[in-house]
Amino acid sequence: MLLSPSPRGADLGTRVREFIATVITPVESQYFADLAQARASGNAWKTLPLMRQLQEKARAEGLWNLFLPAGHGDEYAAKFGTTGGAGLTNVDYAPIAELTGRSFIAPHVFNCNAPDSGNAEVLLRYGSEGQKRQWLEPLLQASIRSAFLMTEPGVASSDATNMQATAIVEGDHVVINGCKWWSTGVGHADCELLIFMGLSDPNAHKYLRHSMVIVPRSTAGVEVVRMLPTMGWYDEPHGHGEVRLTDVRVPLSNVIAGPGRAxxxxxxxxxxxxxxxxxxxxxxxxxxxxxxxxxxxxxxxxxxxxxxxxxxxxxxxxxxxxxxxxxxxxxxxxxxxxxxxxxxxxxxxxxxxxxxxxxxxxxxxxxxxxxxxxxxxxxxxxxxxxxxxxxxxxxxxxxxxxxxxxxxxxxxxxxxxx
Ligand SMILES: Cc1cc2nc3c(=O)[nH]c(=O)nc-3n(C[C@H](O)[C@H](O)[C@H](O)COP(=O)(O)OP(=O)(O)OC[C@H]3O[C@@H](n4cnc5c(N)ncnc54)[C@H](O)[C@@H]3O)c2cc1C
Structure with a gap:
């Protein structure tokens, strides 16, 4: 069992530690002051200028998309700047993620925050070339944000086989209906990508009934009904929302990896x-x-x-x-x-x-x-x-x-x- 980072992982860890200490920590309280001001003026649901500046600096240093997995993310790591041209193992990434976890903003600064990193991994591992071009690449550049829509208010969602919202194939389209909540990230103005999980074939084996579908946030019929407070906090600029989807139609090519594979x-x-x-x-x-x-x-x-x-x-x-x-x-x-x-x-x-x-x-x-x-x-x-x-x-x-x-x-x- 080898639990130490590789020399490359250790070097990245040292650079991340240094970056957090010298670039992020000194302005972290300023970031929260800016956020409070944006909140007061009803304008907190977007990336603040200070965050953009920090992201640009991190990217310029090659400290960007560090979560990309070894063997899957290598092409993108090289293309979008980052980890010396290849993704990291989990053992290499663990100490780096620990460093970023000390701060509430560091994961965003390095473009390694949930749910965008998880959604990027879905596209990386299961997406078609077209889906990767259209959605993965802008996610890795932080020019869009994303949300993962699985949990529903109407059913106990710890049992994923319970999901009732539907994603029915009709010819060369998928028609989506239902309500989701706790959709983290959906409050952000740049949240353009929704990855939706819905029931597509109620008669199939219980693990083959659901599909994962890409729903552009701007599609007709998508409505963010409300943002949910977590014990009074709204977690701007990303937040957690309740989303109603009514007769939402997207092309069949938006299904990730094909129907039934959710x-x-x-x-x-x-x-x-x-x-x-x-x-x-x-x-x-x-x-x-x-x-x-x-x-x-x-x-x-x-x-x-x-x-x-x-x-x-x-x-x-x-x-x-x-x-x-x-x-x-x-x-x-x-x-x-x-x-x-x-x-x-x-x-x-x-x-x-x-x-x-x-x-x-x-x-x-x-x-x-x-x-x-x-x-x-x-x-x-x-x-x-x-x-x-x-x-x-x-x-x-x-x-x-x-x-x-x-x-x-x-x-x-x-x-x-x-
Ligand atoms: C801050 C936050 C962010 C979230 N972000 C997302 C997101 O981005 N996308 C998304 O889809 N969802 C998200 N979720 C939702 C989260 O994944 C669900 O809340 C979770 O899966 C539980 O589902 P539920 O709330 O329906 O609880 P239920 O399924 O109703 O379960 C309630 C309780 O029942 C008990 N229980 C359930 N199963 C068992 C069992 N097998 N044995 C014993 N007891 C059991 C547990 O105590 C459980 O807490 C988020 C939630 C929070 C709080």
Whole structure:
């Protein structure tokens, strides 16, 4: 098992760390001030000028689209500038994603943010040449943004076979009807690409009933009904929306990989995407622990620094232990994805359960040490906690992933029982 980055991965990691420290961190609070101002003037649903400047600098440094996978993204990595001409393994990308996860804006600066990176991977792995030209290339240039429309308000969407919205083939078109929600990214003014999952053949095998279809955002019948707050936050400029699709017609050539292949594609899309979430959450937990320690040694109550009160030292130690364990767990899943691909499915589910909860707990500890300040905007902790909490739902809730882990574990003993 090899969990260290290659020399190229390590070099990119060093450059990303340097870029974050010298280019992003110094202007991060300015970015949020600009966003607050844009929000106040009702103009926050677009890429702010400061973000464009940061993206241009990152691209000029070759720190762009770093998520592109080895063996799939090489042509595009070379074409759109970036990782020295080839995609990275998951083990190479893990420490880089961790660094970007410390900051709320860094993934966007490097064009490595969800859901665009996951949607780009769908097109990369399953898209036709025409689909790649029309949608993947502008995504990799950040000239458009995208959303992934799977979850529906009317059905329990942790069971993807439940999806009721329809994508019916009629001649050389597909007709789409239904309602989706929690469509991340759909609020952005540049969100032109919707990847929609719908029921296309109710009589087929349950894993062959659904199709993945490209729906241009501007197609007649697509309506963003509302943007959803997550515990009061709208997550501008991307947000999470409810989208109604009424008699939306797109050409049959917009179906990705052909009708009935949505489940296969969703597996391919969500595997790396889930690992990327976990990698970034390690960085977020590290940041929270750093803030907790700085606060605990610099503030005094009852005549002692906070760090020496109650069980705070133990809590800090437990956070360090939990983060280090989590990092190794994620690297193990990354290595399995690189070397065993589909058989890594249970390892991906393991980390999808373990890491968001670990991050939520570490951030919660850091919040407690910060007292009331933690709930204000003066510290990034409340937003960090919310993010970790939300990821316990996004890409499948904890229980569904526990089900996968249990299935693999129990399968080892099925023979022994009989
Ligand atoms: C911030 C955020 C962003 C999101 N972004 C997107 C996006 O871009 N695109 C998209 O399509 N969706 C997105 N989602 C939706 C997310 O993927 C769904 O919320 C998730 O899959 C769960 O579906 P559901 O909400 O319908 O919950 P339900 O299916 O109704 O499940 C509710 C609860 O039931 C329990 N449960 C479910 N299955 C089991 C089981 N097998 N065993 C035990 N208990 C179980 C769990 O406690 C679960 O939380 C996002 C969600 C959030 C919060």
């Amino acid at each position: 489940f296969e594609i969703a597996q391919g899309r969500l595997g790396p995407g889930r690992v990327h979430h976990c990698m970034r959450l390690i960085g977020l937990a590290e940041h929270a622990l750093e803030l907790a320690c700085r606060r605990a040694v610099s503030r005094t109550a009852f005549g002692k620094p906070l760090v020496n009160l109650g069980g705070n030292r133990e809590r800090i130690a437990d956070a360090r232990i939990a983060i280090n364990q989590a990092r190794l767990h994620v690297l193990h899943a990354a290595w399995l994805l690189d070397t065993h691909n589909l058989s890594a499915i249970n390892a991906v589910s393991e980390i999808k359960v373990a890491i968001p909860t670990m991050a939520q707990n570490v951030i919660d500890m850091a919040m407690q040490i910060h007292g009331g300040a933690s709930l204000s905007d003066d510290f990034p902790l409340a937003a960090a906690w919310l993010h970790a909490r939300a990821i316990r739902f996004a890409d499948g809730p904890d229980e569904v992933h526990r089900g996968v882990v249990a299935r693999f574990e129990i399968a080892k003993y099925r023979g022994a029982e009989s």
